[in-house]
Amino acid sequence: MNDVTILGSGAFGTALAVALAANGSVTLWGRDIDWGRENPRLPGVTLPDQIVLTNDLASATKADTILLALPAQALRSFLDQHARRLDGKRLVSTAKGIDLQRLTGPSILIAEACPNATVAVLTGPSFAADIARGLPTALTLACGDDAAAVDLQKMLSTPVLRLYRSNDVTGAELGGALKNVIAIAAGVVIGAGFGDSARAAIITRGFAEMTRLATHMGARAETLAGLSGLGDLTLTCTSAQSRNFRFGQALGKGEEFDPSTTVEGAATARAVSALGVKLDLDMPIAAMVAKLAQGGASVKTAAESLMTRPLKEE
Numbered sequence: 465m466n467d468v469t470i471l472g473s474g475a476f477g478t479a480l481a482v483a484l485a486a487n488g489s490v491t492l493w494g495r496d497i498d499w500g501r502e503n504p505r506l507p508g509v510t511l512p513d514q515i516v517l518t519n520d521l522a523s524a525t526k527a528d529t530i531l532l533a534l535p536a537q538a539l540r541s542f543l544d545q546h547a548r549r550l551d552g553k554r555l556v557s558t559a560k561g562i563d564l565q566r567l568t569g570p571s572i573l574i575a576e577a578c579p580n581a582t583v584a585v586l587t588g589p590s591f592a593a594d595i596a597r598g599l600p601t602a603l604t605l606a607c608g609d610d611a612a613a614v615d616l617q618k619m620l621s622t623p624v625l626r627l628y629r630s631n632d633v634t635g636a637e638l639g640g641a642l643k644n645v646i647a648i649a650a651g652v653v654i655g656a657g658f659g660d661s662a663r664a665a666i667i668t669r670g671f672a673e674m675t676r677l678a679t680h681m682g683a684r685a686e687t688l689a690g691l692s693g694l695g696d697l698t699l700t701c702t703s704a705q706s707r708n709f710r711f712g713q714a715l716g717k718g719e720e721f722d723p724s725t726t727v728e729g730a731a732t733a734r735a736v737s738a739l740g741v742k743l744d745l746d747m748p749i750a751a752m753v754a755k756l757a758q759g760g761a762s763v764k765t766a767a768e769s770l771m772t773r774p775l776k777e778e
């Protein structure tokens with residue numbers, strides 16, 4: 465039996481497997497894992513021998529520590545089907561989104577489906593391609609159980625993957641989810657040719673929006689200012705490696721975007737917009753991204769309506 469299993473063999477699950485192979489054997493499970501030793505979602509990376517590839521969920525879930533590297537909108541149905549195999553384990557979520565139906569982050573979905581599990585979140589600024597190439601990366605490992613947090617931090621750190629510990633699970637996971645929404649907005653700004661000054665404004669006001677919602681939902685403001693919030697927001701709003709940013713850029717230019725690409729911020733913008741209404745919170749950027757992503761507004765109208773809101777204090 466291997467110590468660590470990763471469920472989800474997309475770009476991120478595979479990259480984490482490559483990184484953790486530095487510490488020993490890792491099992492990588494995927495429903496579509498028939499591509500040999502190179503994942504087409506992570507081209508140019510040959511998987512080391514320490515990674516055991518499998519599509520057998522029963523054997524993969526024998527490990528005590530299981531990382532869930534599925535997209536946020538796929539997690540609920542996966543848990544509905546497979547929670548009995550996962551309950552009682554240490555479950556580390558890496559998904560960056562808010563479930564559109566339940567309006568909660570992955571940690572709550574997991575805790576509800578697996579009430580005897582220890583739930584943690586691994587998040588922060590990290591492109592799969594960077595991690596897989598062994599580039600230095602710093603992440604946040606958040607867990608409400610301090611002893612488990614210390615153990616997971618040690619187990620999942622490597623010489624080039626440095627994990628910082630937190631007990632603010634809500635803050636860590638909301639930072640990762642909400643930055644994707646703002647990254648789409650930043651992409652729209654750049655795609656539409658509004659310039660770098662406008663992007664800085666979107667990042668800053670987006671951060672204010674992220675903090676407003678997250679603290680309302682129980683997060684600590686300093687968590688939002690850490691790797692999982694501001695750190696990831698900075699990365700994703702400024703790099704064309706980001707799928708959320710590129711999706712926004714395509715919207716800004718009025719171009720098509722490959723619908724098979726995982727763009728977590730699109731559904732999460734709708735979830736955030738719904739949360740804003742439900743909790744009576746002002747979330748203008750998220751609401752606009754939700755509209756744009758569904759084709760419900762033009763970029764020109766979106767920019768005008770954000771710029772002509774009533775003037776207020778910062």
Ligand SMILES: NC(=O)c1ccc[n+]([C@@H]2O[C@H](COP(=O)([O-])OP(=O)(O)OC[C@H]3O[C@@H](n4cnc5c(N)ncnc54)[C@H](O)[C@@H]3O)[C@@H](O)[C@H]2O)c1
Binds near residue numbers: 726
């Ligand atoms: N790619 C990155 O750089 C990166 C970095 C940090 C975090 N993340 C997060 O990791 C999560 C996964 O992203 P990714 O980049 O690996 O996506 P991806 O598009 O590369 O892969 C998604 C994988 O999930 C699988 N999948 C989807 N629905 C499934 C289901 N119901 N059952 C089983 N498997 C299912 C797909 O088959 C695919 O292998 C996202 O929440 C993303 O935000 C990604």
Ligand SMILES: O=P(O)(O)OC[C@H](O)CO
Binds near residue numbers: 644706709
């Ligand atoms: O490519 P994105 O936009 O999904 O971003 C990947 C990671 O979340 C960056 O930390």
